[in-house]
Amino acid sequence: MIRHRRLVAAFAAACSAALVLGACGSGDSASASNAAQSTVDAGDPVAGGTGRILQMGEPRSLDPAALSNTWAHQPALGNALYGTLMVTANDTLELEYKMATDFSTADGGKTFTLALRPDLAFSDGSPLDAAAVKFNWDRLKDPALGSTTIRQAVQIESTEVVDPTTMRVTMVEPNPQFGQALVAGALNWIASPAALEKGAAAFDENPVGAGPFTLVSWTRQDSIELEKNAGYWDAPKPYLDKLVIRTVADANQRSNAMTTGGADLTTETSWTNINKAEAAGLQYLVASTGGGQFAGMNQRRAPFDDARARRAVSLAVDLDAVNTVVYNGEGEVPKTLFPEDSPYYADIPLSTTDAAEAQRLFDELAAEGKPVSFTFLSYPTSESRVLGEAIQAQLSAFQNVEMKVEVADFPAVTARAGARDFDMLVSSTITQDPDYALTMAFDSQSSGNFMGVNNPELDAALERGRFGQTAEERKAAYDEAQQIIADTVVGLWYVRALPSVTFGKNLHGAQIYTLGSPLPEEFWISN
Structure with a gap:
């Protein structure tokens, strides 16, 4: 087993980096060959035992549409109940197939063919076939579901069942990179159509999927208990008999639970907690990314429909000081959209600090009858709340600007x-391959464009990046996109994302895909 390791996912393009495993305490990474010397053979998987898992976001429902497949939400729960159609390899970001056997295009991304393993079955014995996938994918387009995966689903124009194991997918617009988007949301999780049609309350009592575990009980705001699915397609997995998943939004509570042995694995978002885990002799996995998390400004309404207001707030806030308050200086503030080890890196600063210019802009807006007044909508996590308060404290030193902080549940x-x-509010544009993240967040026609960015030149640059035939063509397109994103001021880029898990000495088999999504069927526990 590799201890204290960091997975650095390659940025998928013509250039791809090797998988790097190394120490994370300082943020440095070692070569793969050096890291291999620290590998400890834990032996063959042992069946039995209970895995105690912490997640960061309490689900509002067990419907896949209500779950999010990112490290900060419910990835372990979704993977446990529903399994996965496919995952991404952390070294190349290439698709690896699980319940699916193929997802490919022969026409540049206008149509795809999805092929399934034969004889897949839900936990109630009913077939998981192409018709079931079609039902799940089609319903994710419904705005009434409130699913974050609507961003991916609405890119699909239509689905057609060809035979029980084959579905044809037609896209609204060609997108050869769509597989990267698919695995990052609920399109990857298929539930029983019959169970879903019984309604939300009945489904939450008895969610029917084809994952490695099935529900025993869900005590809201407490714990979700799961047991091994004896009919799981990939026997002898899962190795564990049971999972107990609890939601712990507070970073200190997660760290304490891990270091005192109160949990076996947690999804994590704090470098402070990663460093504490390393000091305690725990293990961890981190997927390297570009972009990051930002306090996003809604350009659809005042005050941030005026570019001067966005720029004034950006100039007023010292993000290194924010990092000190929120992460004790241990976070990484994104100075550029892509890190230096990315083939898409360009020395284009995302922000600068200039208090005098910020005050001039605040005064100018106030003189026009538009003083800058806004509310930061915070998640219930300690990190999000402290972030809002740190920005609020800095802005309080300026005239003609007022910021409030409102905390709400997930x-x-x-x-x-x-x-x-x-x-x-806190948003993110987290890049592995740039296409999915940047187009989803900033293309003017994207349903995931929460900030209301509307820039035809940016749209054109992102399209060139999507369809570029060479590494040089894609790099040139994303250079232009980076400059426009920086000039537009979409928000305050306060930390590089940390899609990660930490886990105890006795838990083995930990793997993550896409944005820190763990695969519980691989877990096993040694004594």
């Missing part, structure tokens, strides 16, 4: 983000 923030009912 479902409420998700719903208001979907309705675009906010001034500022």
Whole structure:
């Protein structure tokens, strides 16, 4: 088993980096050959035992449409109940198939063919076939579901069942990179159509999927208990008999639970907690990314429909000081959209600090009868709340600007983000391959464009990046896109994302795909 390791996912393009495993305490990475010397053979998987898992976001429902497949939400729960059609390899970001056997295009991304393993079955014995996938994918387009995966689903024009194991997918617009988007959301999780049609309450009592585990009980705001699915397609997995998943939004509580042996694995978003885990002799996995998390500004309404207001707030806030308050200086502030080890890196600063110019802009807007006043909508996590308060404290030193902080639970923030009912909130544009993240977040026609960015030149640059035939063509397109994103001021880029898990000495088999999504069927526990 590799201890204290960091997975650095390659940026998929013509250039791809090797998988790097190394120490994370300082943020440095070692070569793969050096890291291999620290590998400890844990032996063959042992069956039995209970895995105690911490997640960061309480689900509003067990419907796949209500779950999010990112490290900060419910990835372990979704993978446990529903399994995966496919995953991404962390070294190349190439698709690897699980319940699916193929997802490919022969026409540049206008149509795809999805092929399934034969004889897949839900936990109630009913078939998981192409018709079931079609039902799940089609319903994700419904805005009434409030699913974050609507961003991916609406890119699909239609689905057609060819035979029980084959589905044809036609896209609204060609997108040869769509597989990267698919695995990052609920399109990857298929539930029983018959169970879903019984309604939300009945489904939450008895969610029917084809994953490695099935529900025993869900005590809201407490724990979700799962047991091994004896009919799981990939026997003898899962190795564990049971999973107990609890939601712990507070970073300190997660760290304490891990270091005192109160949990076996947690999804994580804090470099401070990663460093504490290393000091305690725990293990961890981190997927390297570009972009990051930002306090996004809604350009659809005042005050941030005026570019001067966005620029004034950006100039007023010292993000290194924010990092000190929120992460004790241990976070990485994104100075550029892509890190230096990315083939898409360009020395284009995302922000600068200039208090005098910020005050001039605040005064100019106030003189026009438009003083800058806004509310930061915070998730219930300690990190999000402290971030809002840190920005608020800095802005309090300026005249003609007022900021409030409103804390709401995960479902409420998700719903208001979907309705675009906010001034500022935590959002993210986390790049592995740039296409999915940047187009989803900033293309003017994207349903995932929460900030309301509307720039034809940016749209054109992103399209060139999507269809570029060479590494040089894609690099040139994304250079232009980076400059426009920086000039537009979409928000305050306060930390490089940390899609990660930490886990105890006795838990083995930990793997993550896409944005820090763990695969619980691989877990096993040694004594």
